[in-house]
Amino acid sequence: MPKSKLFSGIQPTNLLHIGNYIGALKQWVELQKKYDCMFCVVDLHAITVPQDPKELRQNILNTAAAYLAVGLDPKHCTIYVQSEVPQHSELAWLLSTLANLGELERMTQFKDKAKKHGERASVGLFSYPVLMAADILLYDTQVVPVGEDQMQHVELTRTLARRFNTRYGDTFAVPQALIQKVGARIKALDDPAIKMSKSESSANYIALTDQPEVIRKKIMRSVTDSDKYIRFDPEKKPAISNLITIYHHATGRNLKQIEQEFENKGYGDFKSAVAEAIIALLDPIRTKIENYLRDPSELQKILDAGRDAALELAEQKIKQVRDRVGLGRK
Ligand code: TYM
Secondary structure (H helix, E strand, O other), X not given: OOOOEEEEEEOOOOOOEHHHHHHHHHHHHHHOOOOEEEEEEOHHHHOOOOOOHHHHHHHHHHHHHHHHHOOOOOOOEEEEEHHHOOHHHHHHHHHXXXXXXXXXXXXXXXXXXXXXXXXXXOHHHHHHHHHHXXXXXXXXXXXXXXXXXXXXXXXXXXXXXXXXXXXXXXXXXXXXXXXXXXOOOOEEOOEEEEEOOOOOOOOOOOEOOOOHHHHHHHHHHOOOOOOOOOOOOOOOOHHHHHHHHHXXXXXXXXXXXXXXXXXXXXXXXXXXXXXXXXXHHHHHHHHHHHHHHHOOHXXXXXXXXXXXXXXHHHHHHHHHHHHHHOOOOO
16 A cells, blocks of 8 residues: 655744654654655745845755754655646646635635735735645645644645635545644744744744753743643643643653643743753754754755756646646647
8 A cells, every 4th residue: 555645844934942852753754654755945935025036045954954953854755846746837827717816815814924024025925825735735645734824825825725626626635634632733932922933033932043041041931831840731821831732742751641741740840841841852952953954965965956856847837737737738
């Protein structure tokens, strides 16, 4: 039996953070043997907001280095850069002729970003979910492990796949999002009302490459809730529940065990333990990222091989799609 197809990606913008790790990367590593996996560095998505070209190039390598450092193994999965496989853009165009304005306007991420960029928000920011649908559908993906913020985009992908299949005949698999039960939306350390995000101030997140003293400082300064109990209750205690979630993923202890561990302890003790657990988790990851970047030749080879493998699959699929739509000549 061939394995089911899995696809996911991260934008190479700024530094990856522990929310990306818990919401996405950690699942990827756990799933890589079970599925036939494609992990993409989605640079075309990154340019929907202005990027410095030099920084973007560096961030592409940083992101790929992080993929490997957390434990993705190129023997089990294809790791590559989105823009090096131009079929993603072509399929995005074709799908954009099926997506309608109303459904794109309803995308929460677009509404949030549009608020920030106002009239200057790019058209790319608006059609961003269509490119994401193209990424996924190009490889007949069945499973898409993402954080909760991407759920709506995967829903749209399903809609577009079905719409295409209805109009042109069965062409695409209809994929499913795979979302963690706990940790699908890690909150900002300085404001548990919003998600942890690499586009906010550095007090908001813990980067995978933060040094131990920075991690300690950020966790000790993170906001807490009004009473003094260490209890998992995302509604009433969003800040502490967020730290418990991070601690749960860093240590593997379950939520009940964690509540018991800190039953008679205060926030100070709890925060110290969270900080040390994150440091223990991230220390080896940071060292590996640094090693991959110090001499990127291995990284480059992996990305070359990934690109070649992805190109082959993408070309087969896009030929079928052009044919179904009736483009070009026979
Ligand atoms: P991006 O780059 O914003 O985030 C990468 C992954 O990390 C997850 N994530 C989080 N999970 C939990 N808590 C958080 N605070 C948090 N912040 C981010 C995201 O849900 C995501 O899984 N559009 C996508 C990238 C993309 C993609 C794709 C993903 C492009 N094409 C195809 C899957 C399939 C994005 O911007 O992710």
